Amino acid sequence: MGTTNKENEYSMLKLENQLCFPLYACSKEIIRAYKPFLDEIDLTYTQYITMLVLWEKKEMNVKTLGENLYLDSGTLTPVLKKLESKGLIKRTRSKSDERNLLVSITKEGEALKEKAKDVPSKIGKCVNLSKKEAEELYRLLYMVIENIR
Amino acid sequence: MGTTNKENEYSMLKLENQLCFPLYACSKEIIRAYKPFLDEIDLTYTQYITMLVLWEKKEMNVKTLGENLYLDSGTLTPVLKKLESKGLIKRTRSKSDERNLLVSITKEGEALKEKAKDVPSKIGKCVNLSKKEAEELYRLLYMVIENIR
DNA sequence: TTTTAATAAATTGTATGCAAATAATTAGTC
DNA sequence: GACTAATTATTTGCATACAATTTATTAAAA
Numbered sequence: 001m002g003t004t005n006k007e008n009e010y011s012m013l014k015l016e017n018q019l020c021f022p023l024y025a026c027s028k029e030i031i032r033a034y035k036p037f038l039d040e041i042d043l044t045y046t047q048y049i050t051m052l053v054l055w056e057k058k059e060m061n062v063k064t065l066g067e068n069l070y071l072d073s074g075t076l077t078p079v080l081k082k083l084e085s086k087g088l089i090k091r092t093r094s095k096s097d098e099r100n101l102l103v104s105i106t107k108e109g110e111a112l113k114e115k116a117k118d119v120p121s122k123i124g125k126c127v128n129l130s131k132k133e134a135e136e137l138y139r140l141l142y143m144v145i146e147n148i149r
Numbered sequence: 150m151g152t153t154n155k156e157n158e159y160s161m162l163k164l165e166n167q168l169c170f171p172l173y174a175c176s177k178e179i180i181r182a183y184k185p186f187l188d189e190i191d192l193t194y195t196q197y198i199t200m201l202v203l204w205e206k207k208e209m210n211v212k213t214l215g216e217n218l219y220l221d222s223g224t225l226t227p228v229l230k231k232l233e234s235k236g237l238i239k240r241t242r243s244k245s246d247e248r249n250l251l252v253s254i255t256k257e258g259e260a261l262k263e264k265a266k267d268v269p270s271k272i273g274k275c276v277n278l279s280k281k282e283a284e285e286l287y288r289l290l291y292m293v294i295e296n297i298r
Numbered sequence: 299t300t301t302t303a304a305t306a307a308a309t310t311g312t313a314t315g316c317a318a319a320t321a322a323t324t325a326g327t328c
Numbered sequence: 329g330a331c332t333a334a335t336t337a338t339t340t341g342c343a344t345a346c347a348a349t350t351t352a353t354t355a356a357a358a
Binding site: 177183184210223225226246247248249250251260286 | 331337339340345347
Binding site: 015032046117119 | 161166173180256282290291292
């Protein structure tokens with residue numbers, strides 16, 4: 001009752017008791033799981049999620065892209081230069097506002113979509129959650145993201 | 150029925166439909182949430198989770214530490230050198246097997262535990278999940294980690 | 299309109315994170 | 329015991345990530 005001991009006082013300071021750790025570990029493990037599939041289409045994980053957005057939206061400035069991916073221009077600039085050097089995207093300054101860099105997908109970039117088509121289902125097999133579990137996980141993750149921000 | 154369209158064929162290739170992305174984003178956001186609290190005790194996130202293990206286990210070789218943290222020696226070596234330069238840990242080769250580097254906590258490292266004591270509850274407030282939700286998230290994350298490995 | 303403030307990318311500096319190669323040590327095999 | 333595995337860290341190279349600064353451009357204010 002009125003007694004506290006070191007066990008209780010510090011028990012939260014255990015790796016296993018911190019939600020952050022499985023989140024961090026799980027994120028890294030799932031990115032590692034993507035690697036063999038992404039190697040086949042010569043994309044890194046960051047390049048892949050960038051292409052995911054562009055396959056859907058076709059054109060976007062760096063700022064909006066960063067808001068979609070939760071990445072800043074310091075991270076995106078080198079990624080986008082790399083994707084451009086591979087011929088998958090084009091980088092052009094906006095005519096109406098030269099501060100904006102417009103990132104748009106090329107024909108080669110569009111073509112890659114076909115090769116990337118099966119990646120999600122392959123990963124789904126690795127993750128191996130039921131539809132219900134996946135939805136619950138998805139819901140909880142976005143809840144945490146919302147709460148933190 | 151017999152008709153397929155591009156919408157369905159590629160619908161999984163949307164950022165919002167991939168479980169990996171909220172995982173990746175949530176992990177980064179939660180690490181970002183730690184930053185102000187960890188700044189107060191002058192630790193980076195990686196240094197912090199390393200200290201978590203050492204506060205509990207006192208001494209450990211690099212390999213075992215890496216298994217606990219899901220990190221390899223290429224990542225850990227510079228982190229451990231940094232922690233040693235701060236006086237929080239000691240690095241010594243094992244007498245019985247010189248291949249092993251024993252990482253052990255110092256008095257200063259022990260003392261830091263007191264200052265780190267309240268970090269988990271502060272983060273808990275930011276994450277703001279119910280006990281039930283946190284347990285469910287925890288369970289699902291470890292399930293994914295198990296399934297992937 | 300000149301000045302100031304705000305915005306968008308790029309750059310710089312620091313810290314990860316991982317694969318692959320290397321070095322040092324120990325264990326196993328002949 | 330000499331030779332070959334295997335094991336453990338370290339190093340190297342590449343790719344993020346992010347804070348802070350800088351540069352270029354546009355918007356707003358005086």
